Amino acid sequence: MINAPQTQQELLQNANRLAGKTLVHLAQIMHEKPPQDLKKQKGWCGQFIERCLGADGGNLPQPDFSTLGIELKTLPISPHGLVQESTYVSVVNLKGALGQNWRESVVYQKLKQVLWVPIAHVKGQSLLESRIATPFFWSMDSTQERLLRQDWENVMDKVSMGEIHQISARMGEVLQVRPKAAHSRVITETINEDGESSQTLPRGFYLRSRFTQSLLDRALKR
DNA sequence: GAATGATCATAT
């Protein structure tokens, strides 16, 4: 369960073995002690599942299973199968936006193939009591790609024009942009309307939950 | 309640 999978099939088999288990149970199997305050360790669950499945991407801007080109994403759901949160994809490149190509973008590279691991959390219960639901593999179809690409290009057009202040989370049918930083005083370099270097809050691309919901619904039907 | 903007932990 810890060695990096060599094939997609192997990864899917490993992932399916997680289904039905609670996070505490899994942690026991992995000989890991879960953190005390899961409210603060927001990313623990995702990184824990990465360890369970042998992801090797590290925190580099590339898919978690680099040789397979497959990204791993946990998906918080309610016991009824309702997606509870948006899904972080990658940071927005705020410099040198000009000439960036959709298919070469980190967003496309990471979303091209995703292993979704839904995790059912009962409201009021500890996150550790959450149960891994049935993982599912997704590769974007042409319709989904059109939507994602449109949203991505609209954002990158604004970035390349230096109009970052015009970007808000209200933009985007399926892919939105929101702050991505430790706090609101963090700054990163960008290019303003006059082509000069300036500073702004780092942003990230996020999938709207209604989009990931549609992926989950389709996976359950099949 | 959902959505947007803010934030927390960790590694490099």
Next chain:
DNA sequence: ATATGATCATTC
């Protein structure tokens, strides 16, 4: 600071 993993919490 930049990237990963995300969810929190205030606003609407």
